[in-house]
């Protein structure tokens with residue numbers, strides 16, 4: 001069993017690779033819900049949706065979000081009614097938001113609603129929201145504090161960022177199955193997602209970092225930073241706001257209390273050498289995922305790196321005292 005911590009488009013691409021090279025039934029995904037929002041009164045969970053669409057074969061690969069071939073008639077009609085249209089939801093995508101919102105209104109948890117939607121769409125992997133409690137990523141900027149989607153989608157991540165916080169995290173609980181999936185997995189993979197706003201909210205849920213410290217399997221992260229810049233998006237700006245350098249060293253620092261292996265791009269070979277001196281295992285491979293084959297190759301490489309490191313290692317427990 002493999003457990004993947006994931007969020008956003010980088011994570012969706014990586015999971016698209018994993019599903020090609022291993023049985024979906026053996027994958028549990030712990031997904032960021034810090035970007036969730038109420039849109040037109042509906043509960044939208046962008047990262048859960050992307051992963052659900054990847055695993056059901058519905059994702060639009062061109063956009064990296066939403067349903068392939070979707071139409072946007074409702075969006076157009078809402079615009080005509082004077083409603084906000086900055087967050088794009090296609091018509092088929094809306095059907096999922098409608099169903100989820102109805103299930104939540106009937107008293108189901110987000111975990112239960114996710115499982116029902118996945119069942120209807122034929123998803124065989126287990127998709128778990130990080131928490132059933134509301135944890136909201138808030139981005140502090142000179143124009144005020146914004147939700148992640150306001151910062152990222154509405155305002156095109158143009159605002160300088162002072163700080164990021166995860167409102168509600170300290171009172172949240174990991175969703176059922178999350179801790180057990182992390183602790184008991186043969187390997188835990190951290191997808192090449194934004195370390196601050198996609199993986200950060202997951203790590204902010206009480207108990208999840210501790211579960212990573214006690215994980216039975218190796219923990220490997222794929223760097224979303226290639227050649228000292230994110231492949232896409234605001235990861236560099238957000239990492240800087242958290243005091244992290246925008247480099248593979250910054251990614252390693254974000255995960256330093258539990259990470260066994262950092263997988264980075266061959267372009268970062270020199271930075272990898274420097275990082276190895278700190279004692280971290282760093283493996284370089286091709287990590288840019290343009291085609292389906294790239295995604296499968298990266299997934300295969302990461303799985304074999306983890307397997308090779310299991311064979312070469314003595315069992316070793318991570319403890320909270322390993323923390324810096």
Ligand code: GDP
Pocket residue numbers: 007008009010011013152192193194195197198222223224225226229230231232233234235287288289290
């Ligand atoms: P956001 O766009 O910053 O909100 O971050 P997401 O968590 O949605 O995922 C985008 C992250 O994935 C960015 O930090 C990208 O650098 C990373 N990413 C996207 N495509 C690739 C890829 O092909 N390879 C690698 N290594 N990272 C990628």
